[in-house]
Amino acid sequence: MMTSWTTHLPVFVVILPLFVGFILPTLARRLRLVENLVIAVEVISFVMAAALAVLLFKQNGSPIPYAMGGWPAPWGIRIIADNLGVLFLLVIAIVGLPIALYTKGNLREEVGGRSRTARFYALYLLLMGALAGMAVTNDLFNVFVLVEVATLSACGLVSAHRNPRAAEAAFNYLILATLGSGLVMGSIGFLYITTGHLNMEFAARELAQVWQHSPHVVWMAASFMLTGFGVKAAMFPLHVWLPDAHSMAPTPGSAVLSGLAVKGYLICLLKILYNVFGQTLMRHFTMHHVLTAAGIAAILAGSILALRQDELKRRLAYSTVAQVGYIILGFGFVNQRGLAGSLFYLASHALIKSTLFLTAGAIISATGKTKVSELAGVGRKMPLTMGAFTVASLGLVGIPLFSGFVGKWHLLLGSFESGNFAAAAVILAGSVFCAAYLFPILRNAYFQETPGENWQDPGMAQRAAFVLLSAAIIFFGILPTPLLTLAQRAAADLLFLQ
Amino acid sequence: MKIRHIFVAVVVLLALFGMLLMVAELPPYGSADNPGQNMVAQRYINDALEDTGVPNMVTAVVLDYRAYDTMFETIVLFTAALAVVVALKPAEEEGDDA
């Protein structure tokens, strides 16, 4: 019996949040139960992801495939829990639990009544399920469907906020994201028409044989794919929806959007770029230069825009634009170190940005102040919240022994290996910018006069969330080996190095 | 506003031109030996009845071979229903349970 359960792990990790999400709307009267169910789901997801990781380490990184319905690969959908997938599953699980804890008893103010809250939770779990699906998917059209689930639930999360501007942000997000998924679907269509396969491995094999007869098809497919996922993952010139959406969403929504949803799209993009086009075609069509250029532009522009924001959540949202730039930059290096760094940075940014958003949300709801300049003395009044914020800021800036540093270190290694010194300079400049837009918040919080108001740390569950997240940031800063090994193996898989 | 529209139009026209170049390279429409009609399609066509017991191959693909996709398809619709309610339900309506 034991073995059968472990063989089904890759599918359980996807369907568990979905199944629980289905029944949540009917439980709207019993909100307590809903909250506890969500937390339980996250705990179980974490256990399952960890079990998958252990399994993967036991077999030295050889992937765990799972054929849906038992149909073999080119006919049915085969999902694969490979290094990349398990890495992202772990990230989802580690970030998801604190976010679920944070929401406990804390949505009334931002979301509203019971039925809305229950549906908010359902959307949250559906998003989690879709992201888990993205982690293990190995099928082009499956990617599209998952992306749609994620997009719709993410828009739903944004629109759940009571603020009228949330609806506008959600609408803009929805329109642009749908445009993006139209492009993605078009691209999948081109690939399907030329290769006749939807399974990534088979499509790649076929594409390697036919691409010379139809270079423009590859061109258009790649540019559609990049633009489509670029819109969804907020690659720099296409990020216009992100600041509104991520700053207007309810706090847990912002955290999960910035921390995980964007990463899910990036993982899909990575899979398609490397598993379908492959590094040969990427180099031939200079996609890696496009990625690098987009990354550099995103880091610089995102940081500068973030510097100019006074609203805390907007500043964090622009910071996400900049940090996505790092990840994209790493995708463009096309070498193992750069990719591993990029993947580790993705994990670390997921942790850090969700911490930042959650603590920012807690601060905003405790103080009622949304502007950076108004937050004088918060550090003294809300030590735990601000402590977590500080840890996350240091991590984002890339101070050694915080998780961001490890990612940056490997990104730098990758950039030097690919001979891209401009990228290295931008990575480092990005850290300085990051300090420039985050440290003033800390300075205001700790070194300004404390106002007499009665601001307090939030409740137990929220504190637990902060402690968990900051512990994770420090843990992966000090002992990155498990994640880093996964990332390195995933990078090797993507580059077909054996 | 106007300049933006012109910019958009130019970009779209350029992309359109690229797309037309691409279309010319696609396998010819309606031919029976397109890459699409490969072993994948052949199995769906030849073995669907035996594999799934239904004569409608589209249904066989939707609900059996690629049932995983279809599960997510229903989830998309479910998500939309949730999201619509979340977006439109008034925030303050305690005790109301739909």
Next chain:
Amino acid sequence: MRDFILKRMIAVILAFIFVYGFYVILHGHISPGGSFAGGIIVSLSFIAFATVYGIDKGKEKLPEKFLVWVESYGTLWYGLMGLVGICKGAPFLANKLAGIDLGVPGTLSSGGLIGLIGFGVGIRVASTMITLFYTLMEGDA
């Protein structure tokens, strides 16, 4: 709108639309159409009913609470059908591999789980569409 003739006409046509919708759902696996199209057709009959007779009357027939239940458990139904495969020692969403009797091809009961899944999907598509319609009609009062 509240025309007598319209109401009578709709009352007659609706029954046919409704039945046709279920026909499409149930015969999805042996003839063109399918659970999704059928579900929409079923829902359209209710939508027409609610449009003509007023949303309140529509809600009397199909209360929102019921719709939520159908939606939730209809979607869950799909997943449970998938779990049947796992319970029988086959992969998720397995049909033939799980040892389900596929029946006589061409009949309503053929196709093993496909018919069951299709029926669930059809019902819940219909209910979702009606929910969407209700909410759009009077969601924010």
Next chain:
Amino acid sequence: MINLILALLSGVVGALLTALIPAKNDRLRTTVVFAALASALIFSWRTALLVFAGAELELTFGLAGLTWRLAPDPLGAMFVLIASTLWLVAGLYSAGYMAGKRNLKSYYSFFLLANSITLGVACAGNLVALYLFYELLTLSTYPLVIHERSAEAVKAGAKYIIYSLSGAGALLAAIVITHALTGHSDFTSVPVLAGQTGKGLNWLLALFIAGFGVKAAIMPLHRWLPEAMVAPTPISALLHAVAVVYSGVYGIIRVVYTVFGPELMSSLTFAKALPWIASFTILVGVMIATRQDVLKKRLAYHTISQLSYILLGAFTLQPLGLSGAMLHMISYSLLKVTLFFCAGIIAEQTGETVVSRMGGVGWSLPKTMAAFGVASLGMVGMLPLNTFWSKYYLMRGGVASGSWPLALVLITSGIINAVCFIPTVVAAFKGESQGRVHLESGSSVSLMLVPTVLLAGISLLIGLWPGLVWDGVQAVVNSFF
């Protein structure tokens, strides 16, 4: 080994305790602070003496996928000695200067934390650990820079942190390249990059120099230093004249002698330009200093100039030059701290911060001004003071490296130094006594005066008997040549 760990930990533990003590409890806090400083001092001396005696201390951790090593060598031990000694003295001075001021809790916490981190910089056994402590030093001294919380302080702090982090970025790039080239970055008797060839090494060296040069205030990268003078005087004296800037200087010496090594350095084109960059900084820095009217600013620019003396000595790549650099490191730190302490006493007692209005101050504060005079003479390089010896060796090093103009630079700079300081001292004793102004700050003069005079005395002592430190200097030089 235990000495090293205790030396590093005492500051951290002290900082934590200080942070936990209620803000009102001054007496307990003072006790804790001095206990921590004293234990840091004792254990650092023991560590340093062990190192000079030839013991190999080494601690290795495998964190974050990298190796972090603590292994003080004679150069590090020298820095440890300077830092821990001056820290205690500055702590004593702080007790007088800061008494009754606001935010003492955060002041002392970060003061102690910075102590540990500086010792960490000194003891770092590879580039990665050095980078960690270097970065942490920036963060832990930032609160001290903005201690006043005024708009000016905040601006200076922002400038400080942006400059330092940019430098750290360049440093990180350099370290990553070094790692990629050699696979390790441990400081051993064999230089890290020994045996490497290629034009890129020039750029690597430039990155290193830019990284550490920010803290060492090499001329185009110096702008944060004069602004950081808004900090309280003990901080300016200790951190921005000695500890923080020495971490940059120390880093550059490390890079030159342990990462590249004299042999490799002498083959690099960029290395040949370095003495001239240092000379430029020496001359321009002191010239700007002469034009400053605010005493602390004058001292700040003077710091910039003097730091490059040390760098110049290191860049000559000669044993004599390095001896001069080491001697100057010791001598200059003693004198500059004295000068700052005097400036602090003058500012606290008379409320005067501008040089041109200091006429007659000498009669009101005779002991302070005497110490100031001694230190000024030292800055010029007059014989009875320790800097004479260091300049002597620096010049010999410059000549030995084949560039006699370097000696000329040093002599010119000495003359400008004289123009810079002697008139101040003379002016201070000219004119009527202004009488002592008692500002209601509650600061205690005697607690400030004792360390000041003590340091001036030590400078004189070393000047009269340089053999006191010569063994240590020789140990450092021998470890590299």
Next chain:
Amino acid sequence: MTTFLEKLLINYPYVISVILFFIGTLIILTQSNLFKKLLGINVMETATFLMFIAAGNIRGGAVPILSDTNAPYINPLPSALMLTGIVVSISVTAFALALILRLYREYGTVDANEIARLRNGGMEK
């Protein structure tokens, strides 16, 4: 060796779908009315569906339901995929309509420019 235009003519369904795709995109990007944007999205998505379906079609082929024809059955896979696609597009439409209604409730208009103007005006206050 067929010319470019001949190839285009052979692949005319793709050409149609490409043109429709761009018309849809243009509607999304240039129309400020939210309903128009939504219609644009639908046009764009149906264009993509058309492309897929054309990819699966065989001229003179048979409907992919078992019958006793001799004609080759067409590829059922694109049809199956597009069923999913249609559901997605209808979901998006419904949700977007809900958002439009909410925006109308808040701002009293369904014009994107107008909404932006009202919001910025509201922020200045």
Next chain:
Amino acid sequence: MQFVAVDYWIMALSLILMGASLALFFIKDLIHAVIVYGAYSVTMAVIWLLMNTPDLAITEAAAGICTTVMMMVAIYRTRRPKKGNKDEN
């Protein structure tokens, strides 16, 4: 490659498609635009029927009607006389 009758039918219908989609740019009245979209959708369904995919044709017809109905509902609801801007789109 020889075209057969079906091809010409599809081409003719696709002209309607393009006309309808271009018309969406210019039609001011939203109700009219939605009706045009309904026509577009039905034409599309016919084309798909001609392309041997009756399943999709049925679904698209149903979905098109559903979309049209939902949009109609929404448009009527955004036309409630509020602030007197009844005729504004």
